[in-house]
Amino acid sequence: MNLLTMVMQLLQGMVITTEVFVLTLLFSLPLGLVVSFGRMSKNGLLRILTKFYISVMRGTPLMLQMIVVYFAPYYVFGVKIASSYRFIAVIMAFSINYAAYFAEIYRGGIEAVAVGQYEAAKVLGYNRFQTFFKIVMPQVIKHILPAVTNETITLVKDTSLAFAISVAEMFTLAKQIAAAQTTIMPLMVAGLFYYIFNLAVAAGMEALEKKLSYYR
Amino acid sequence: MKLLEINHLKKEFDGLGVIKDISLSVEQGEVISIIGPSGSGKSTLLRCATMLENMDGGELIYHGEKAAWENEKGGCTYAPKNDLKRIRKYFGLVFQNFNLFPHYSVLKNIIDAPMSVDKISKKEAMERAEKLLAQLGLTDKKDAYPYQLSGGQQQRVSIARALALQPEILFFDEPTSALDPELTGEVLKVIKELAKEHMTMIIVTHEMQFAREVSDRIIFMEDGVIQQQGTPEEIFTAPNERVKAFIGKFVG
Numbered sequence: 001m002n003l004l005t006m007v008m009q010l011l012q013g014m015v016i017t018t019e020v021f022v023l024t025l026l027f028s029l030p031l032g033l034v035v036s037f038g039r040m041s042k043n044g045l046l047r048i049l050t051k052f053y054i055s056v057m058r059g060t061p062l063m064l065q066m067i068v069v070y071f072a073p074y075y076v077f078g079v080k081i082a083s084s085y086r087f088i089a090v091i092m093a094f095s096i097n098y099a100a101y102f103a104e105i106y107r108g109g110i111e112a113v114a115v116g117q118y119e120a121a122k123v124l125g126y127n128r129f130q131t132f133f134k135i136v137m138p139q140v141i142k143h144i145l146p147a148v149t150n151e152t153i154t155l156v157k158d159t160s161l162a163f164a165i166s167v168a169e170m171f172t173l174a175k176q177i178a179a180a181q182t183t184i185m186p187l188m189v190a191g192l193f194y195y196i197f198n199l200a201v202a203a204g205m206e207a208l209e210k211k212l213s214y215y216r
Numbered sequence: 217m218k219l220l221e222i223n224h225l226k227k228e229f230d231g232l233g234v235i236k237d238i239s240l241s242v243e244q245g246e247v248i249s250i251i252g253p254s255g256s257g258k259s260t261l262l263r264c265a266t267m268l269e270n271m272d273g274g275e276l277i278y279h280g281e282k283a284a285w286e287n288e289k290g291g292c293t294y295a296p297k298n299d300l301k302r303i304r305k306y307f308g309l310v311f312q313n314f315n316l317f318p319h320y321s322v323l324k325n326i327i328d329a330p331m332s333v334d335k336i337s338k339k340e341a342m343e344r345a346e347k348l349l350a351q352l353g354l355t356d357k358k359d360a361y362p363y364q365l366s367g368g369q370q371q372r373v374s375i376a377r378a379l380a381l382q383p384e385i386l387f388f389d390e391p392t393s394a395l396d397p398e399l400t401g402e403v404l405k406v407i408k409e410l411a412k413e414h415m416t417m418i419i420v421t422h423e424m425q426f427a428r429e430v431s432d433r434i435i436f437m438e439d440g441v442i443q444q445q446g447t448p449e450e451i452f453t454a455p456n457e458r459v460k461a462f463i464g465k466f467v468g
Contacts, residue, residue: 116315119268123309124381125301125333134332138319215319216363 006177006186013170014193020090020159020169021197025152027095032102039107050103057100063161066093070165090162098155105147109140142212149205153198160194170194217244219279219306219385219416220265224286226273227260227440234260236440238274242385245414249427252437253462258420261437262389265418266309267300278306279384305334308378312390314370316362322349322373323358326380334381341380348376352406368399372406386410388419404430424463428452436462 038050057065070089073079113136121131160171174190177183220242227235235257242248250258263269265276267283271292276284283303287293294300316325326348327341349355352372362370371391378386388407392400404426410417411430421427427434428448435445436459444451444459455463 114315116311116313117317120311120315120317122268123266123304123307124329124377125304126329130332134328135317142319215361 001177001181003185006181007189009173009177010170010186010189010193013168013173013190014197016087016162016167016169017156017159017171017197019087020094020162020167021156023091024094024098024155024159027091028098028102031095031099033106035099035103036106036110039103040110054100054103057097062093062097062158063164065097066090066161067164069093086165086167089165090167094155094158098151101151102148105144105151106140108147109144110136112143113139142209142215145205145209145212149202149209152201152205156198156201157194217279218242218277219244220418221275221277222261222265223275223277224273225261225264225271225276227257227264227269228272234440235264238437238440238442240435240442242416242418244384245416246432247411247416247430248418248433248435249431250418250420250435250437251422251424251427251462252435252443256437257440258437259389262309262387262418262420266307266387267294267304268309270294278303305381306383307385307387308381308383309387309389310371310375310378310391312393314362314367314374314394316370316374316377318362320361321358322354322360322362322365325362325373326377329377330380344380344382345376348379351409352376366399367395368402371395371399371403375403375406375410385416385418388417388421390420390422392421392423438462 038046041047069092074081121135162169163172170190174186177186218241222240225238264271284292284294326345330336330341392403434451436443444456
């Protein structure tokens with residue numbers, strides 16, 4: 001196998017990797033906000049439940065969570081697992097896992113917004129929805145961006161965990177090729193691709209931070 | 217006409233009576249200063265009147281509309297949400313720490329609430345804002361962000377923001393306490409101009425000279441009650457023992 005064929009194969013894996021990355025963010029970012037609301041709720045039961053959820057998601061390996069999500073339909077419900085479910089299982093596991101981390105990041109950001117901002121909004125007559133989305137959230141986003149960048153970069157690398165249930169993302173392919181061709185080359189190239197991917201992510205986030213630096 | 221009526225207001229924090237029994241009524245066009253030592257309940261009174269704190273007893277009435285009243289259990293019942301929403305339009309509040317929205321420009325700080333709360337057109341909101349900015353000497357700052365302004369400018373913006381909603385009463389909670397003496401003057405000047413236009417205002421302040429000049433009535437509060445109230449003349453020329461001791465510290 002020449003280098004070009006190998007790179008082309010890895011790039012195909014990269015498409016899956018990117019899909020996992022994008023879909024996970026798409027689901028976990030809003031889900032995390034919902035979880036953070038639960039975590040800060042006035043309802044004690046809801047607060048305890050979300051706290052427990054977060055502690056389980058953070059306290060157990062993502063790979064284990066993914067395998068549980070993948071095998072649960074069969075072992076728990078006796079449903080036959082279709083091969084297309086693999087990818088769905090990865091997205092589900094990643095989304096609920098990252099939502100827990102994002103929830104805590106949101107909570108930190110929301111709690112950092114000064115009480116005076118809420119009071120000013122209240123006196124001016126903004127309703128709760130407007131107060132949150134017009135006044136609070138923009139300030140939260142600016143505040144949490146560095147922490148979100150960290151998580152996002154971790155996510156890029158975590159996508160490689162999908163190899164555990166044989167989803168053909170880049171790392172799975174790199175490992176297969178490496179084993180078949182007895183060369184470390186595909187792993188090196190995959191490493192380079194991850195690195196470039198993360199450079200792009202970091203640059204994107206930095207641009208966003210810069211965009212939000214118009215105020216303090 | 218009475219714009220605001222507070223009857224037998226009580227407020228406790230952790231069982232500690234911060235406001236014991238305060239009644240106050242405010243007529244159209246009146247300027248009232250509330251003075252008194254720290255911890256006397258001045259700010260709490262303002263926060264109860266603006267419904268940032270829930271009262272533990274008494275009545276709150278704006279324009280004859282009851283916002284809160286005492287129930288049988290000895291607490292306060294507040295009017296339904298929609299009534300409160302309407303009642304909130306009667307007043308505005310200027311905070312000690314400005315509480316401007318940092319992500320909005322000066323102009324946006326002023327036009328956003330009229331547009332998104334009162335649903336007036338952008339054109340009308342802009343006209344109001346331009347007028348206020350000119351009046352408060354901020355026209356050249358309209359595109360600046362709060363962090364780029366001095367404390368005095370920020371406080372003037374927050375006055376403009378409150379006025380943009382055209383309230384009938386404007387409350388000030390120690391509007392100059394976060395400012396150095398140099399910047400205090402420019403904010404006090406704005407308030408004096410508003411007084412000249414007969415804006416109804418209730419001002420919690422430590423600026424004795426200012427209170428004396430601007431007010432129709434001065435209320436001296438201590439330990440959660442009104443110790444003495446009257447015209448500036450009465451308060452400053454014939455103060456009771458306690459008021460005398462307090463004012464003496466300022467006037468010397």
